[in-house]
Amino acid sequence: xxxxxxxxxxxxxxxxxxxxxxxxxxxxxxxxxxxxxxxxxxxxxxxxxxxxxxxxxxxxxxxxxxxxxxxxxxxxxxxxxxxxxxxxxxxxxxxxxxxxxxxxxxxxxxxxxxxxxxxxxxxxxxxxxxxxxxxxxxxxxxxxxxxxxxxxxxxxxxxxxxxxxxxxxxxxxxxxxxxxxxxxxxxxxxxxxxxxxxxx
Numbered sequence: 001x002x003x004x005x006x007x008x009x010x011x012x013x014x015x016x017x018x019x020x021x022x023x024x025x026x027x028x029x030x031x032x033x034x035x036x037x038x039x040x041x042x043x044x045x046x047x048x049x050x051x052x053x054x055x056x057x058x059x060x061x062x063x064x065x066x067x068x069x070x071x072x073x074x075x076x077x078x079x080x081x082x083x084x085x086x087x088x089x090x091x092x093x094x095x096x097x098x099x100x101x102x103x104x105x106x107x108x109x110x111x112x113x114x115x116x117x118x119x120x121x122x123x124x125x126x127x128x129x130x131x132x133x134x135x136x137x138x139x140x141x142x143x144x145x146x147x148x149x150x151x152x153x154x155x156x157x158x159x160x161x162x163x164x165x166x167x168x169x170x171x172x173x174x175x176x177x178x179x180x181x182x183x184x185x186x187x188x189x190x191x192x193x194x195x196x197x198x199x200x
Contacts (some may be wrong), residue, residue, distance in 0.1 A: 002034045002057040002195050004052050005080055005100070007064060008041045008073035021061065025057075028178040029059070032191040041075050043082040050086060057093045058083050059197035060100025062138070062176055069112060069141055078107065081107060084170070093194050098139050101163060101172030105143050108150050110148050112141040118174075125161045125175075126148035127154045134184065135161070136177035169194065 008017035021038055029036045039046040050058065060080050065071035080103045087094040096104045102112055117123075118137045126132050133154075140161045146152055154162035154173075163172045171194055173186060177187035 001053060002029065002059060003046070003055045003083070004029070004048075005039050005061050005076065006041065006058040007061075008076045008092050010072065010113055019199055020063075022063075022178060024178040025059075025061065025093070027182055028188075029191070031183050031188050032195065034192070034195050036054070039079070039083070041073065041079050043075075043079045045161045046079045047082055050083065050092075057095070057188045059195075060084070060088050060094065060096040060103050062100060065141060066098060066099070066102055066106065066112075068106075077103070087113050087170065088165075088168045091169065092194065094171075095191060095194055096170075096172035098163030098174055098176060101166070101174055102139075102141060103166075104141075104163065104170060104172045105150070106144065108146070110143045110146045110150065112143055115142045116143065118156075118159065125154045125156045127150065132151055136179055137175060138179075139174055139193075168182075 006021045009018045009020050012018050019041055026036060039049055064073060067074040067077050084107055118139050121137050122134055123137055124132055124134050144158050146163060148164045150163050150164060153164050154161045161174045
């Protein structure tokens with residue numbers, strides 16, 4: 001089982017505040033051989049759930065900007081920062097997707113800047129291994145440089161599109177693998193390898 005974070009929605013007409021998760025995450029992670037467990041936007045409860053459920057990995061999902069860049073959910077930022085710290089300390093694998101990668105970037109000192117032409121589009125990325133892929137893109141903010149212990153593993157021009165931690169099992173990607181009509185086998189294989197899923 002792998003924990004996955006959720007959006008924090010604004011209050012509805014009844015004053016209820018709800019968490020939300022794109023339903024496409026469930027079939028995608030299932031294809032990766034893991035079972036997703038949605039986590040609450042409450043730092044203490046999220047960590048307790050992770051520990052008591054014996055979660056074997058964490059996904060920081062996408063949606064909305066970080067609070068320091070105008071986003072609406074400081075409690076989500078705190079929750080995800082806590083989960084990232086727990087993952088590093090306990091050696092638990094963690095994947096950050098889009099906003100989730102931004103959480104990782106900020107935790108290790110990288111700055112985010114506004115980028116043009118990366119919202120609701122597709123573009124090519126080039127991996128440090130020279131492999132070129134065409135991926136979706138839904139972000140306004142990105143990093144153009146990282147420092148140790150992070151290293152870039154893919155980019156689109158000067159925009160960093162994927163990262164990894166040199167010592168911990170921490171990775172980040174700026175595209176959304178769950179939003180593909182047909183899941184890319186490259187993404188499925190990479191996520192399964194990181195999060196430890198078995199055969200699909």
